[in-house]
Amino acid sequence: MEYVLLISRLGSQIRETRIRRGLTQARLAELAGLTRQKVIAVEQGVDTVAMNAYARVLSALDCQLTVIPAAMPTLEELGELFE
Numbered sequence: 001m002e003y004v005l006l007i008s009r010l011g012s013q014i015r016e017t018r019i020r021r022g023l024t025q026a027r028l029a030e031l032a033g034l035t036r037q038k039v040i041a042v043e044q045g046v047d048t049v050a051m052n053a054y055a056r057v058l059s060a061l062d063c064q065l066t067v068i069p070a071a072m073p074t075l076e077e078l079g080e081l082f083e
Helices: 003-020 025-032 036-044 051-060 075-081
Strands: none
Touching: 003 036, 003 051, 003 075, 025 036, 025 051, 036 051
């Protein structure tokens, strides 16, 4: 599976979790000790963001990564790869 898709999925899940918990990007950045711009990059799945930033955001959300087999990409996800 394309790594860009995996990063995108992770960013989307982080964004959805932040929203469900009623946090703004600014508040999450504060909790994670990052800038708001870095949280935006994490949520957008920017491939130059260091794993450390993902770990800090996940920790601030009281979440952890779990490794599971990748699901086939949806048509929407495939389309986003070519934008």
